[in-house]
Amino acid sequence: xxxxxxxxxxxxxxxxxxxxxxxxxxxxxxxxxxxxxxxxxxxxxxxxxxxxxxxxxxxxxxxxxxxxxxxxxxxxxxxxxxxxxxxxxxxxxxxxxxxxxxxxxxxxxxxxxxxxxxxxxxxxxxxxxxxxxxxxxxxxxxxxxxxxxxxxxxxxxxxxxxxxxxxxxxxxxxxxxxxxxxxxxx
Amino acid sequence: xxxxxxxxxxxxxxxxxxxxxxxxxxxxxxxxxxxxxxxxxxxxxxxxxxxxxxxxxxxxxxxxxxxxxxxxxxxxxxxxxxxxxxxxxxxxxxxxxxxxxxxxxxxxxxxxxxxxxxxxxxxxxxxxxxxxxxxxxxxxxxxxxxxxxxxxxxxxxxxxxxxxxxxxxxxxxxxxxxxxxxxxxx
Numbered sequence: 001x002x003x004x005x006x007x008x009x010x011x012x013x014x015x016x017x018x019x020x021x022x023x024x025x026x027x028x029x030x031x032x033x034x035x036x037x038x039x040x041x042x043x044x045x046x047x048x049x050x051x052x053x054x055x056x057x058x059x060x061x062x063x064x065x066x067x068x069x070x071x072x073x074x075x076x077x078x079x080x081x082x083x084x085x086x087x088x089x090x091x092x093x094x095x096x097x098x099x100x101x102x103x104x105x106x107x108x109x110x111x112x113x114x115x116x117x118x119x120x121x122x123x124x125x126x127x128x129x130x131x132x133x134x135x136x137x138x139x140x141x142x143x144x145x146x147x148x149x150x151x152x153x154x155x156x157x158x159x160x161x162x163x164x165x166x167x168x169x170x171x172x173x174x175x176x177x178x179x180x181x182x183x184x185x186x
Numbered sequence: 187x188x189x190x191x192x193x194x195x196x197x198x199x200x201x202x203x204x205x206x207x208x209x210x211x212x213x214x215x216x217x218x219x220x221x222x223x224x225x226x227x228x229x230x231x232x233x234x235x236x237x238x239x240x241x242x243x244x245x246x247x248x249x250x251x252x253x254x255x256x257x258x259x260x261x262x263x264x265x266x267x268x269x270x271x272x273x274x275x276x277x278x279x280x281x282x283x284x285x286x287x288x289x290x291x292x293x294x295x296x297x298x299x300x301x302x303x304x305x306x307x308x309x310x311x312x313x314x315x316x317x318x319x320x321x322x323x324x325x326x327x328x329x330x331x332x333x334x335x336x337x338x339x340x341x342x343x344x345x346x347x348x349x350x351x352x353x354x355x356x357x358x359x360x361x362x363x364x365x366x367x368x369x370x371x372x
Contacts, residue, residue, distance in 0.1 A: 007354035044301040049329040057208040
């Protein structure tokens, strides 16, 4: 008796055998106890794998994934600016010039209240440094503003705010338990 | 606003796929902590490549491909660090189905008997963990996630024929390994 290939039996239990192939397997099974045994083992193995218990998704993982969601402003938001999955080639720049695009984007950004507040904050900081540089405020610093900003950035990036052993690996969960979100404290 | 829309879409994505992602990762790794790490890494990759996702293609296939790649990458990193290969095969036997024959009838009955026992879950899990990463991935996709061959082909980015033969070889390897574990005569 010419038994079908193991691969045919395997595809048959998945419903993936070609129509002619499936018919041949089915006919063969009627007369072959050995292949019926193999088929039964394959089906039972498949069902056993399917039935393997899986624990529920841990709540701390759910909280971590939730914290990955992009925010309108803040860390990581720039990566999401205008980011729906693209449905085709990237849009080409609008004809009419670079500055028209800049003005349009600024107006669109300022339409959002949080964007407007942030713009006001940045403008205030810029005004402060201009005032200091012009001598309107005391004490007078001789360092240029961009050097001060660079020093601040360097400090922020290289000096941790807390020792390593104070860093909470489950910070999102603890904040959620306290009724807060990361954007409330950053 | 566009950014808050992107946040909502991502939160929806976390809600819809989070549980499935964790289940898939757990089925691949067999370990809660590793599954959590895999899911987090996968979501970070999703965030980084969200703009490149072509919405005309299957979101399932895209996301499961990312998860599978994260799993395989983690295995490669482990192997590099520990100078070992995690691609375990039965001793002296290749998992390539072409190099060894199928089970004897007595072994087949023993495997079926083991699978039909109520307490078979532990044995099934151990057997699965002993397979190569590729075999484990394809059985997870086919038998545990219930994906069809075409969907698996999209996830693995291989032809359907390759999926069919890979599933068949994985099942051969699974049966051989189980027969070895239960001490069936070969």
